[in-house]
Amino acid sequence: MNINVILNAVLLVIVIVWGGYELFQYFNRKRASVELTEEEFKKEMRRVQLIDVREKNDFDAGHILGARNIPYSLFKTRMVEIRKDQPVYLYDYNKTLSSRAAVRLHKVGYTELYRLKGGFRDWTGKTKKHK
Helix, strand or coil, X not given: CCHHHHHHHHHHHHHHHHHHHHHHHHHHHHHHCEEECHHHHHXXXXXXXXXXXXXXXXXXXXXXXXXXXXXXXXXXHHHHHCCCCCCEEEECCCCHHHHHXXXXXXXXXXXXXXXXXXXXXXXXXXXXXXX
């Protein structure tokens, strides 16, 4: 059998498996949480648990006013600080970590999970910086 045929077959299998995994992750994130525009996010954010999942130094450099910092690197141990009976609004710099955090929370029974579309990178609302 030709080595090129074998290599092409292996490459095809890798692409199919990778594509399937990405598709699974996409639907997993969509099922776990709702993505909100900045305007939708602003409407209710004073009545919810607003969680910034970026690292502390990024949070201290600037964050959405009223947010609490639970870095994703510590999320597994600190997510017990988040109440299950209230909506949870999550954000990070661009929404990658907030998506992962939402999936993790959804797996343990949280149901009202929302993510900021575009993340802090695109936020135009009020922010606060620590000195």
